[in-house]
Amino acid sequence: MRAFNFSAGPAMLPEAVMRKAQSEFLDWQQTGMSVMEMSHRSPEFMALARHVETTLREIMAIPDNYKVLFLHGGASLQFAGIPLNLTQSDDVVDYVNTGVWSQKAIKEAKRYVNVNVVATAENTIPDQTEWQTSKDAKYLHICQNETITGIEFQSVPQSDKPIIADFSSTILSRPINVADYGVIYAGAQKNIGPAGLAILVIRDDLLGQARSETPNLMNWQTYSDNESMFNTPATFSWYLAGLVFDWIKDQGGVEAMAKINQRKAQKLYEFIDQSTFYRNEVDPKVRSWMNVTFKLSSADLEAAFLQQSKSAGLLSLKGHKAYGGMRASIYNAMPEEGVDALIDFMKVFEQKNA
Numbered sequence: 001m002r003a004f005n006f007s008a009g010p011a012m013l014p015e016a017v018m019r020k021a022q023s024e025f026l027d028w029q030q031t032g033m034s035v036m037e038m039s040h041r042s043p044e045f046m047a048l049a050r051h052v053e054t055t056l057r058e059i060m061a062i063p064d065n066y067k068v069l070f071l072h073g074g075a076s077l078q079f080a081g082i083p084l085n086l087t088q089s090d091d092v093v094d095y096v097n098t099g100v101w102s103q104k105a106i107k108e109a110k111r112y113v114n115v116n117v118v119a120t121a122e123n124t125i126p127d128q129t130e131w132q133t134s135k136d137a138k139y140l141h142i143c144q145n146e147t148i149t150g151i152e153f154q155s156v157p158q159s160d161k162p163i164i165a166d167f168s169s170t171i172l173s174r175p176i177n178v179a180d181y182g183v184i185y186a187g188a189q190k191n192i193g194p195a196g197l198a199i200l201v202i203r204d205d206l207l208g209q210a211r212s213e214t215p216n217l218m219n220w221q222t223y224s225d226n227e228s229m230f231n232t233p234a235t236f237s238w239y240l241a242g243l244v245f246d247w248i249k250d251q252g253g254v255e256a257m258a259k260i261n262q263r264k265a266q267k268l269y270e271f272i273d274q275s276t277f278y279r280n281e282v283d284p285k286v287r288s289w290m291n292v293t294f295k296l297s298s299a300d301l302e303a304a305f306l307q308q309s310k311s312a313g314l315l316s317l318k319g320h321k322a323y324g325g326m327r328a329s330i331y332n333a334m335p336e337e338g339v340d341a342l343i344d345f346m347k348v349f350e351q352k353n354a
Contacts, residue, residue: 004338007316008147008291009169009189012333017243028239036236040229049227052242059245059253062178062201069220070228070238071198074187075168077218078198079108082164082183084214086206087113087138094118094137094161098125098153099146100322101166109141121151124283128157137161139182145170147190148320150293150327151286156180162206169290171199172248173332174258182206188237191290191331193244197237248332257332264330264339265289271343277350295325301353302326312345314338 005012028035031044038045053068062068071077082105087093092114095106098121109115118131118140133140140159143166145152152170157163162182171186178184183202189195202220210219222230248257269287272278277297280287296302302318305326309317319325330339 001313003313003315004334004341005315006328006330006334006338006342008320008327008329009187010195011190011329011331013193013240014244014247014333017240017247017333020243021240035239038235040232040235045235046227048239048242049229052238052245055242055245055249056199059172059248060178060201061175065204066178067202067204067207067220067224069200069202069223070233071200071223072196072217072234073198074189074195075166075185075198076104076108076187078166078185078200079105080112081218081220082139082141082185083109083112084218085210085220086162086164086183088211089113091138092116092134092136094133094140096125096131096140096142096157097121098143098151099149100320101146101148101168102141102143105141105143105166113138121146121286123149123151123281125151125153125286133159139164142166145288145290147288147291147329148293148323148327150280150282150288150291152288152290154286162203169329169331170288172254172257173261173290175254188241190329191333193241194237196234197241199241244333260336261289261330261332264334264336265292268292268328268330268339268343271346275346275350277354278346290329290331292328292330293319293323293325294328295319297354299324304353305349308349309342309345312341314342314345317342 025034056068094116096119097103097106097117106115116134118133119126139162141164142153147169164183165181167184168187169190172191185200188197207224208221210221216222272280272294278294280294296305306318317326317328319327328342
């Protein structure tokens, strides 16, 4: 029996996807070879790539005036790619600091452009009336969901500038209006597939603005002009992402995923809130659906909690070193019974240690 893997990433994949990949691993589509051995320029893989993009466009309802790019590396590479593609060195950009990933994006952007931090979160997101925005900013950057602290934007900020949003840990978890954003980017290893791939959805008018010194493989126009195949892409990650997109479609799309995800998060938060042994420190108005952080009544019990939960088949519950405590990442692939099993374990652990 497979364990329930609560890792923040690389994260759990749907079992049906894993079994499909297993069945095709040695012989994909009766080609006599694995998809990971196949030329990315072969007609077979080109058809696969087009199918993957078409399915993603369908389940995200991506408008025709947006390009979908399949990029090298994770979302962190785009912390530099964003200012390189959208600004010149004397420009100003706005960033909201909601946690560690926002801070990493801010630090990298400062190497290339003038960064104005409009607001900083501490267990909540300041009301937008308190933000100190720049009237001449080229864009507003947000991290839609902070994996480490478990803070998530529950609505789209109001802005007359293009909103650039890191969706790495919340993409495909619920419907969004893509047209609210100028750029959506996401590392694959949480809700899409295995590590090694990033996906970027960009409005057409934001392409073609890269600085002259931007490396080819960080220039979004390069990917757009070459169907994301200027050089060899992460073919196996691309293929597996496609299987995940097919799986989401088969489940009823992101609308169906949203109902399940909301239910999973709600029952876990409700259990934590009624307990005096566990606590969540995030403002309920901005609690993440995907990354539920919690702390125990005593940090001295953390080692025992992790050891015993692992023995119970509940893996990777240790919180990030920057935040501490515990973290249950309950992405699309985490079945509801996994959350139920975690709650049952937490009840028993509390009874024994309260």
